[in-house]
Amino acid sequence: MKFTKLTSSVLAGATLLSIMAPTASFAATSIAGSGDAKTNDNGGTKLPQNDHTEIGISFGDNQSNGNTGYLRLQMVPHTLDFGNHKLLDDSKLDFTADGKNTSLSNNNTKGSFDGTNANQTATLTTGTDTALDAVKGTAWATVVDKQVTHVDPMNGGNDANGKPTSGFHKGTDNVAGAWTLSVKSESPLTAVDNGDPSKPIVDETGAKEEIKDAKLTLSDTQYAQTQNVLGLTKDKNDNTYAKDLAALTTKPTAAPVANITKNISTPLVASGTDMTVAKAIAGEGQGANVFGWLPENIKLTMPAGAAVSNAIYKANLTWTLNSTVA
Template sequence: MKFTKLTSAALTAGTILSILAPTATFAATAEHDADANGGTELPMSDKTEVGISFGDNTDNGNTGYLRLQMVPHVLDFGNHTEFLSQYPTFDATGHNVSTDSNDRHASYKNTDTNLTATLNTEDPKLEDVKGKAWATVVDKQVTRENNDPEGETAKTTKKSGTWQLKVKSDDALTATENGETINNANLLLKNTAYGRTLDVPKLTNEAQDSGFQADTTIDNDDVSTITNNVSLSLDGTSPEVEVANAADSEGQGANVFGWDRSDINLTLPKDSKVGNNIYTAHLTWTLYTGVTAS
């Protein structure tokens, strides 16, 4: 192949330029050199949390050999287009009972997720309360160390039972914006289900239960007195209503009382006047023993 003088000159010039040109460099910051990065060394990191939860897993802070461990923290009766006097009852799925055309949102907070939590469990002893709104009394009295001497006068003993769970209305349904009330509404928890497990730590997931060891040589009976239908007038003045009553030697472990969300009903008086508002009322659940201190 022959090169012309012009081609040869061009190649020679290109070679000279490539020799004279500086070597290419790329922007970079050295690791482990704070000065090179304005005062902070590389590599540097940050964190991401990935989370998911199921049901109501809050801790109410109660402690003790005998304690009220859980109650339904929210009973959500939904958001509805209007109040229809011929259909005055709502259930805790957010549904206006007996009509399908009046439901707007599953939650009273105007969202489509109903806030009535239900129990997640695989414990076969709790099969009857699985998937229900629930309240739990934990009875670990068999582990008590500061017992009264045995005898007829003993008040604090190393035995299960002798307690009552009750609930009452604190106030009437009250509008959050203007304070207007819906008086004489009724709350009904129907068909109370019951389950008892000795595997307390697995149910509660609380550190205070981690060392619990059941002792069935002391006692091992279910709670025998349970109210089937718990009915409350939401007026703030009516007396407490008993949910369950554990006799002496009953209820060792975790006692769970549950209600299907569709069996939790809020019924408003047919002459109720409502506005475009959120109405809330409150309940207090209390665990008693009826035993006076020495």
């Protein structure tokens, strides 16, 4: 019974507190006063007050390299990631840029070379531009060719003496094409500091740990061309391309690049040889030209007998866009 009375007492107390809760309202800062900093309604500070929140999300590789110009190298694969593996098997020496050891799946431990699960070979998301369907899902390089909108600052023509007044440099005009895209190796696979992968490991004599004779192969090159340049690049350099193109008196015909190397192979060495990816002649390549490779078609072949450590190995490539105009 004492337990029952105690319970009743607690309930009664709770009810009493509820009944006695304050019901009076309190005046807020007035609308009129808060709009006037001369009053003291809000301590002399006007309302409304504002602050801002930024919300961000990102998809794919969208880093700008800072290149500009009517003809520019807009994108190359920033990372080709061949994964993390238990060992190097002399009978299974091929690795692909989706992080896999070909025909030896039980050797794959992590998707990325740095030990994380996510493979870092970025692939292209094309959105709604069906002109890019052929390169969707590839690791890609892009050449933007807007030379058809190249402005002659002197308006062309001849002066009274018949001398050309064109401001274009000799051999330069407003026709697409006359360029070459190439790629070359800059270094062999080299062991890097696990704490700072930007730096190679060196021993007491200053020697680096390098793997000689590894080979990189880019197979089955895919190609697409689009005039929706801004839609692809999302780069302010391309903001006016559609308007500039529409303003041309004579509308150029956008022809694709015909000379494309289907399979590219290079040893990973210091100061390698330039390998041609594509070559556009005059009249070809207007707009954005995308060259792509499925990650499984990007292969790293390790040399037989190579001695590897518990280390990250890196090599570097240089991509070059060059005009073929003399």
